[in-house]
Amino acid sequence: MIGLMAPDEGTVEVEGENFWAASLSRRDEMRRRFGMSFQEGALFDSMNVGENIAFALKRHTRMTPAEVRDRVSECLALVRLEGIEEKKPSELSGGMRRRVGFARAIALKPEILLFDEPTTGLDPITTDALARVMIRLRDRLNPTMVTITHDLKVAFAVAERVALLDAGKIQADLPPAEFEASDDPRVAAFVRGDAGEEAGDRREEVPE
Amino acid sequence: MNATAKIGLFAMAVLIGLAVLVLKIEDLPFGGKARAATAEAVFKDVAGLDDKSAVRIAGVRVGRIDGIRLLPDGTAVARLLFDSDVELREGAYGQVKNLGLLGDKYVDLYPGDPAKPVLPEGTRIPGSVPVEFDQLTKLAEEIGNDVKQLTGALSSSLGGETGEEKIDRIVDNVGALAEELRALVEANRANVDVTVANLKEFSSSIRETLARLDRILDENRPGVKGSVENIEELSEKLKTSADNLSSITGKIDKGEGTLGKLVNDETSHKNLNEALTSIKTGVEELRTTLTRINRIELDLGFYGEYATRTEESKGAFRIDVTPREGKFYRVELLGLPNGRRYDETFRYETSVDGGPPSVVTTKVTRTEDEFGLSAQLGYRFKDTTLRAGLIESRGGFAIDQHLLKDRLQLTAEAWDFGRDEGDAQVKLFGQWQSRGAMFFRAGVTDVINPAGRSFFLGAGIRWKDEDIKTLLPAAIGMLP
Amino acid sequence: MIPPRREAVSGRGVMAPFEAFGRLALVALEFHGRCVALLGLTIRGLFRRPFDGRAIATQVVRVGVEGLPVVLLTAVFTGAVLALQTYTGFQRFHAEAWVGSVVSLSMLRELAPVLTGLMVAGRSGSAMAAEIGSMRVTEQIDALVALATDPVQYLFVPRVLAGIIVLPMLVVLANAFGILGGYLVAVRLLGANPVVYMENSFQFLDLNDLWSGLIKAAAFGLLITLIGCQQGFDTRGGAEGVGRSTTAAVVLGSLAILVSDFFLTKVLF
Numbered sequence: 001m002i003g004l005m006a007p008d009e010g011t012v013e014v015e016g017e018n019f020w021a022a023s024l025s026r027r028d029e030m031r032r033r034f035g036m037s038f039q040e041g042a043l044f045d046s047m048n049v050g051e052n053i054a055f056a057l058k059r060h061t062r063m064t065p066a067e068v069r070d071r072v073s074e075c076l077a078l079v080r081l082e083g084i085e086e087k088k089p090s091e092l093s094g095g096m097r098r099r100v101g102f103a104r105a106i107a108l109k110p111e112i113l114l115f116d117e118p119t120t121g122l123d124p125i126t127t128d129a130l131a132r133v134m135i136r137l138r139d140r141l142n143p144t145m146v147t148i149t150h151d152l153k154v155a156f157a158v159a160e161r162v163a164l165l166d167a168g169k170i171q172a173d174l175p176p177a178e179f180e181a182s183d184d185p186r187v188a189a190f191v192r193g194d195a196g197e198e199a200g201d202r203r204e205e206v207p208e
Numbered sequence: 209m210n211a212t213a214k215i216g217l218f219a220m221a222v223l224i225g226l227a228v229l230v231l232k233i234e235d236l237p238f239g240g241k242a243r244a245a246t247a248e249a250v251f252k253d254v255a256g257l258d259d260k261s262a263v264r265i266a267g268v269r270v271g272r273i274d275g276i277r278l279l280p281d282g283t284a285v286a287r288l289l290f291d292s293d294v295e296l297r298e299g300a301y302g303q304v305k306n307l308g309l310l311g312d313k314y315v316d317l318y319p320g321d322p323a324k325p326v327l328p329e330g331t332r333i334p335g336s337v338p339v340e341f342d343q344l345t346k347l348a349e350e351i352g353n354d355v356k357q358l359t360g361a362l363s364s365s366l367g368g369e370t371g372e373e374k375i376d377r378i379v380d381n382v383g384a385l386a387e388e389l390r391a392l393v394e395a396n397r398a399n400v401d402v403t404v405a406n407l408k409e410f411s412s413s414i415r416e417t418l419a420r421l422d423r424i425l426d427e428n429r430p431g432v433k434g435s436v437e438n439i440e441e442l443s444e445k446l447k448t449s450a451d452n453l454s455s456i457t458g459k460i461d462k463g464e465g466t467l468g469k470l471v472n473d474e475t476s477h478k479n480l481n482e483a484l485t486s487i488k489t490g491v492e493e494l495r496t497t498l499t500r501i502n503r504i505e506l507d508l509g510f511y512g513e514y515a516t517r518t519e520e521s522k523g524a525f526r527i528d529v530t531p532r533e534g535k536f537y538r539v540e541l542l543g544l545p546n547g548r549r550y551d552e553t554f555r556y557e558t559s560v561d562g563g564p565p566s567v568v569t570t571k572v573t574r575t576e577d578e579f580g581l582s583a584q585l586g587y588r589f590k591d592t593t594l595r596a597g598l599i600e601s602r603g604g605f606a607i608d609q610h611l612l613k614d615r616l617q618l619t620a621e622a623w624d625f626g627r628d629e630g631d632a633q634v635k636l637f638g639q640w641q642s643r644g645a646m647f648f649r650a651g652v653t654d655v656i657n658p659a660g661r662s663f664f665l666g667a668g669i670r671w672k673d674e675d676i677k678t679l680l681p682a683a684i685g686m687l688p
Numbered sequence: 689m690i691p692p693r694r695e696a697v698s699g700r701g702v703m704a705p706f707e708a709f710g711r712l713a714l715v716a717l718e719f720h721g722r723c724v725a726l727l728g729l730t731i732r733g734l735f736r737r738p739f740d741g742r743a744i745a746t747q748v749v750r751v752g753v754e755g756l757p758v759v760l761l762t763a764v765f766t767g768a769v770l771a772l773q774t775y776t777g778f779q780r781f782h783a784e785a786w787v788g789s790v791v792s793l794s795m796l797r798e799l800a801p802v803l804t805g806l807m808v809a810g811r812s813g814s815a816m817a818a819e820i821g822s823m824r825v826t827e828q829i830d831a832l833v834a835l836a837t838d839p840v841q842y843l844f845v846p847r848v849l850a851g852i853i854v855l856p857m858l859v860v861l862a863n864a865f866g867i868l869g870g871y872l873v874a875v876r877l878l879g880a881n882p883v884v885y886m887e888n889s890f891q892f893l894d895l896n897d898l899w900s901g902l903i904k905a906a907a908f909g910l911l912i913t914l915i916g917c918q919q920g921f922d923t924r925g926g927a928e929g930v931g932r933s934t935t936a937a938v939v940l941g942s943l944a945i946l947v948s949d950f951f952l953t954k955v956l957f
Contacts, residue, residue, distance in 0.1 A: 028836040036834035042827035046819075056835040059738060104835070211745050214753045222857040225864040229796075233893040260891060269887065512724030516732075521725030523717045543717025579714050644955035665728065669951065 032060055035105030035143070036114040041097035043089035043104070049076075050085030053104045060108065075103040078140060079133050095126035099133055106141060113137065115147040119154050131157045152191065156180065164190055244271065245292045247327070249302035249315060251335035254284040256313035257304055263288050263315045270294050273315065285332070288315060298324035302335040505530040511668020515653055518662045520544075524582075526670075534588050542580035542600060599623035604632070615641050619651075631656040637664070645669045719940070726840060726918050730848050733841030740846060747850030751812040751913075752857060758811060759804050763862035766799050767791055767869030775878050784880065788889035791870035796897045800862040801855075802949055805908035808855060809941035813916035816847055817937035820920025821930040829921070843921070848913045855909030856902040863901070900956040907952055911944040 019030060043052050053072045057063055063071065076082055079099040089097055098118055105113060118134065119127040131154045138145055138158065149155055155162050156176040163173040164187055172179065172187045180191055251257075254276055263271040271290025279285055288302065297320030305316045315335070320327070327333070507528040514521045523543045530536040584597035584606070593608040604623020611618065617639040625632040637651020648667050654660035774790045820843055823829050832839045867889055874880040919937040923929045 028838075031834065031836040034834065036831070038827045038831055038834075040826060042831040044823075044828055044831070045826075055837075059835070059837060104831075211749045214749050215745060218748075218753045218756065218857065222860050225860045229860065229863055229898055230895065232890040233895055233898060262891070272891075510720065512721055514725050514728035516728070519725070519729075521721045521728065523721030523724060525713075525717065541713060541717065543714060543721045579710065579717075645951065646955075667724070 032056075032108055033111045034114060035108065035110035035112070037098065037101040037105045037116065037118060039117040039120060040094075041089070041101035043097055043100055045089045047089075048085065049087050049089065049092070049100050052089070052100060053085075053107050055104065056108050071107060072103075075107050076100075078106065078137060079103045080136075093126075095122055095130060098122075098130060102133060102137065106137060106143075109141070111143055113141075113143045113145045115145065115149070117148055117150070119149060119151050127151060127154060130154075134158045244289050245294065245296075246274070246330050247288045247290075247296055247300075248285050248330065248332045249288055249317075249335040250279070250283050250285050250332060251302070251304060252283055254286060254304065256306075257286060257315065258313075261314050263290050263302075263317055265294065265317045265319055267316075270317070286315065286335070288317065290317070294319060296327045296331065296333065297321055298327060300327060300333045302333060304335065505536075505672075507670060507672050509668055509670040511647070511649075511666055513649070513664050513666035515662035515664040518660060520662070524668075536586045536588070538582065538584045538586060538595065538597075540580075540582035542582065544580050544600070600633075602627075602633075617641070633657075637666075641670070645671055722922065723914060723918055726844065726921070727914055729838075729840040730844040730914070733838060733845045734849070736838070736841055740842070743842075743846035744849050744853075747846045748854055750815070751808060751847075751850050752854035755808055755811050755854075755858065756861070758807050759858045759862050760865045762803050762807055763795070763800060763865040764869035764872075766803055767795055767866035767871075768873040770794060770799070770866075771870035771873040772877070775874065784878075785884065785888055787874055787878075787880065788870065788885045788887075789892045791874075792867050792889040792893055793897065795866035795870075796863050796893065796901050798901075798949075798953075800859050800866055801901045801904040801908060802945060804855065804858050804862045804905065805912060805945040805949075806942055808851075808858070808909070809912045809916075809945060810938050812851075813912040813937045813941040814934045816913060816916035817920040817923075817933045818930055820917055821923035821933040822927075824921065824923045825926050825930060839921070844914070844917045847917055848910060851909035851913030852906050853909070855905040855912075859902055859905040863898070903956060904949065904952050907948060908945050911948060912941045915941045915944060 017030070019027060043049075044055065047055070050069075050072050053075050054068045057068045057071055072085060073082065076084065079102050081096060081099050081103070084092070084096070084100075089100070092100065102115075102118075115134070119130050122130065134145070134147070134154075135158055137143075145158070147155070147158060156179075159176055161173060162176050162179040163170050164179075166186060172182060172184055174182060174187075179187060182188060182191070257273065257276065259273060259275060261273045262269050263273060271288060271294075274287045274289040276284055276286045286302075294317075296317075299318075300320035301318050303316045303318070304313055306313055505528075507526075507530070509526040509528070510524070511526070512521065512523045524540050526538065526540045528536050528538050580601045582597070582599050582601075584595040584599065586593055586595040588594075591610045593610065594605070595608070596605040598604070599606065599621055600623060602624035604621060604625075606619060606621040609618040610616070619635075619637055619639065621635045622632050627633070633653075634655040635651065635653045636655060637649050639647055639649040641647045646667065647670055648665075650663070650665050653662055653664050770791045771787055774787045775784060778784050778787060778790075820829075823843075829839045829843075832842055871882070871885060871889070874885050875882045916937040919933040919940070920930075923933040925932070
């Protein structure tokens with residue numbers, strides 16, 4: 001996956017530069033241009049929400065505490081969760097945790113935002129709310145966004161391009177409307193939600 | 209209470225604890241009576257006395273010994289450290305004493321005559337060593353040695369199978385002897401009785417004779433003749449009893465009984481000598497075999513290395529067997545977490561709407577753990593060692609240069625001449641051996657290949673032969 | 689980054705026992721290699737910015753201050769038992785006077801460092817494995833990487849450093865309390881003369897006895913925390929994996945203490 005998580009094995013080339021061949025400090029520099037949100041939020045449960053969002057700010061910028069505080073509440077406002085800085089991650093619902101995860105990912109104003117399964121395991125209404133937050137982030141911050149999801153609704157709502165990744169290969173790469181109407185058997189099967197004869201175990205979509 | 213306060217309290221408690229322990233151990237007094245006086249006591253023998261042993265006056269502990277050294281004349285001098293309110297006066301002396309039977313030694317200080325002048329600080333006083341447990345034990349030891357010699361002689365003449373036979377025979381003989389003695393006594397019962405009666409009579413006669421002599425002397429020798437007759441009679445009786453005794457012992461003397469035979473048995477003596485000789489050769493053979501085994505040295509080691517740039521690490525277990533000086537076999541089991549690596553290239557071709565195809569190429573370098581083996585034969589010439597064989601499961605050779613009495617070692621290794629990257633693996637490093645078992649190394653791996661070249665650091669433990677020989681029996685002892 | 693641990697493949701047939709042995713050897717070597725590698729990264733992390741003093745303080749409180757009651761209780765009872773046992777033994781040849789020396793000498797040189805190490809391995813080594821392990825399975829460690837933070841530096845350095853600092857501190861107090869425990873039993877229970885007992889406790893001690901115990905303790909602190917962190921960091925397989933890592937941290941930590949104790953003792957004296 002794009003080489004932000006410590007990969008089990010391998011080398012990834014990012015924007016022409018070999019990420020894993022780069023020196024450690026260079027890698028961290030590259031990482032600062034990314035924001036990543038994880039499946040379950042992956043919030044640090046030893047810290048409260050505010051500290052979670054401020055984590056990268058405190059470590060990688062020279063902001064004063066007041067500036068950090070302002071930036072944190074700004075990020076929380078972007079994900080529509082004002083004023084929960086003092087709460088612990090364990091006190092939050094699944095949807096809120098993910099939104100805090102988004103807020104943490106955008107704290108450093110990244111150029112590239114990665115979402116790993118942002119809506120898995122959530123009810124349709126929360127899913128819809130998250131999709132709206134994602135659109136909001138897209139429109140306000142204008143980053144390059146890559147979302148990995150199983151949820152076609154989210155994909156079609158958020159993405160400008162939708163790609164289907166199946167059996168290690170990208171099977172299609174189309175704008176949402178064309179993707180939905182595609183007559184490629186695999187894409188069509190996926191859109192219909194038809195497992196067919198050869199039910200694949202791993203199917204993922206890469207909308208961009 | 210916040211974290212800082214907790215740490216503060218904790219650290220304070222630790223410091224107080226540390227201070228108390230250090231002061232107590234070093235025997236530094238708290239507070240006021242910090243000043244201590246010293247004196248030196250000369251002893252002929254301070255065996256059992258040690259640094260920090262107590263100094264007592266009349267059994268009260270007043271200080272301790274602060275160092276013992278030898279004087280050129282062969283006597284020992286102990287520095288005594290005691291409370292400054294103790295005053296030594298002329299005539300003071302020290303004595304090495306024991307606290308109880310097992311207790312340790314201490315110096316009993318006699319501070320001198322209170323009427324005499326005070327001795328200056330650091331003065332030298334005489335010391336004495338009373339006869340004590342040490343001498344007693346020495347005596348006991350001598351006795352023990354004698355007993356040991358005796359039993360040793362016995363066991364050497366009675367050991368083994370022939371010895372057993374001999375013991376049987378001796379027991380038989382003793383039985384026979386006792387029997388014989390009884391018979392002898394039985395047979396001579398009459399004689400013995402007579403002898404005893406004679407002796408009784410003899411002694412009473414002497415009494416009478418003495419009384420009579422007195423009287424004779426008193427009566428101015430009128431009956432001297434009678435007395436002489438009496439004495440003659442007496443000596444006659446004495447002679448008979450003596451004859452009887454000598455006839456008993458005479459029979460034994462002549463070796464007529466079994467006892468005599470035993471004493472004069474020539475063959476048993478010879479057998480004994482032969483047995484002893486064969487045991488001796490056996491022991492000597494065993495000794496030579498053991499020395500040969502002992503000469504083979506076995507060194508074990510563990511080490512880990514970490515390459516800083518490539519972030520690769522490896523761990524190894526090493527066995528060195530040195531059958532004779534200058535030649536050794538080395539076997540290493542290695543865990544190479546990123547041992548094998550190979551590249552896989554993925555190419556994704558997609559086209560949007562029949563437009564120009566966009567190509568995404570991803571190169572993935574996969575690495576796999578590997579379990580490696582090194583096995584080398586090495587020769588050492590003075591300070592240079594050449595090794596050849598398997599290095600990390602590939603053919604290769606190496607050269608070690610030993611410096612500073614083997615504390616420092618410079619090594620060049622080359623192996624895997626046919627690998628994909630083209631050039632061989634070359635590794636250069638220096639290794640420093642600490643005084644203990646630890647060693648540290650640093651150098652450059654994969655010198656020729658720019659992609660793999662990296663600085664590396666390593667550390668390990670090496671147990672030399674002597675360590676293992678002490679460890680091994682202990683380890684075996686731990687087995688159920 | 690360090691590649692993750694991989695599962696061994698099981699085999700059958702005649703070669704199975706050899707394979708099992710080989711696997712064992714591999715696992716042992718790998719563990720050894722991982723520890724060395726992570727130690728390398730930890731040492732590197734120590735010199736990279738930012739240096740997180742507050743995190744170290746937190747760990748010092750967790751390992752040291754909060755572990756203090758357990759350690760001291762262990763020390764008091766160890767000293768007490770030691771006094772009781774040596775008394776019954778020494779009484780047989782009228783050497784009761786040396787109970788104090790035996791208690792203090794064995795506490796300082798051996799028992800305080802080892803027992804404190806075992807207690808801390810059980811208490812803090814396992815806690816570290818559990819904490820870092822659950823961070824691993826909930827992707828929090830990945831999140832750290834994504835936030836351009838070296839997880840080894842962020843997680844290992846404060847814990848390992850705290851271990852190295854705190855263990856000797858705990859051992860100093862354990863020494864004092866162990867001697868106290870022996871004193872209480874000898875004087876209160878067995879009726880020894882308090883002054884003579886204390887005198888004998890310290891008469892044969894050397895400062896070297898104290899220092900060597902503290903050096904051992906520092907080494908144990910490094911081993912316990914490093915193994916605890918390593919086990920947590922290499923956790924695989926969800927909640928069950930966290931449980932496994934926690935157990936392994938205690939078992940391997942305790943083993944490391946006992947094995948290294950032998951060699952440390954050999955090197956230090």
